[in-house]
Amino acid sequence: MIIDVPELSLVALVGISGSGKSTFARTHWKPTQVLSSDFFRGLVADDENDQSASSDAFEVLHYVAGKRLAAGRLTVVDATNLQSHARAGLVKVAREHDVLPVAIVLDVPEALAWERTQAREDRTFGRQVLTRMHRDLRRSLNQLAKEGFRKIHVLRGTEQIEAAEIRYEKLF
Ligand code: CTP
Ligand code: MG
Numbered sequence: 501m502i503i504d505v506p507e508l509s510l511v512a513l514v515g516i517s518g519s520g521k522s523t524f525a526r527t528h529w530k531p532t533q534v535l536s537s538d539f540f541r542g543l544v545a546d547d548e549n550d551q552s553a554s555s556d557a558f559e560v561l562h563y564v565a566g567k568r569l570a571a572g573r574l575t576v577v578d579a580t581n582l583q584s585h586a587r588a589g590l591v592k593v594a595r596e597h598d599v600l601p602v603a604i605v606l607d608v609p610e611a612l613a614w615e616r617t618q619a620r621e622d623r624t625f626g627r628q629v630l631t632r633m634h635r636d637l638r639r640s641l642n643q644l645a646k647e648g649f650r651k652i653h654v655l656r657g658t659e660q661i662e663a664a665e666i667r668y669e670k671l672f
Pocket of ligand 2: 578
């Protein structure tokens with residue numbers, strides 16, 4: 501499965517916890533191209549899981565994304581991006597730099613994500629949290645286009661995710 505991505509774009513990964521966003525990001529991009537919400541929470545709060553640091557973390561993440569886009573560098577945002585307001589911040593940064601916002605949705609069964617999450621020591625939330633994320637994901641699928649994402653790729657299930665190949669489109 502070929503995923504066309506403009507050479508200069510802001511790529512938002514979208515998926516519930518355990519859907520494989522960070523794994524996908526590591527597979528397809530250099531570490532410096534990927535801005536992860538965990539990393540920025542760590543930077544501002546010494547704790548990647550400190551949800552109370554999210555607002556500061558995203559402020560810094562958006563700032564860095566803006567600097568990268570201004571320099572013409574493709575930027576990938578590794579966060580759940582399940583809420584419209586979270587995605588709006590990314591669309592705004594992309595627009596400010598005349599860059600296309602692209603969404604890549606990793607849509608895996610909730611049960612699989614739960615299994616993976618339970619195996620991780622750094623994820624301690626309960627099942628209801630994951631269920632809420634899954635509901636938010638379903639809603640997100642209907643909203644992405646009207647929010648301004650210019651390309652929306654939905655990868656359904658582990659097979660499509662693993663078979664994905666990124667192809668870069670030259671814009672000019
Ligand atoms: N994993 C796996 N097989 C895959 C993808 C992921 O076994 N094809 C495992 C990873 O090794 C990890 C867990 O599933 O232990 C979650 O994957 P990760 O990429 O970290 O998921 P994220 O979507 O980034 O989860 P979070 O939102 O919690 O960061
Ligand atoms: Mg992750």
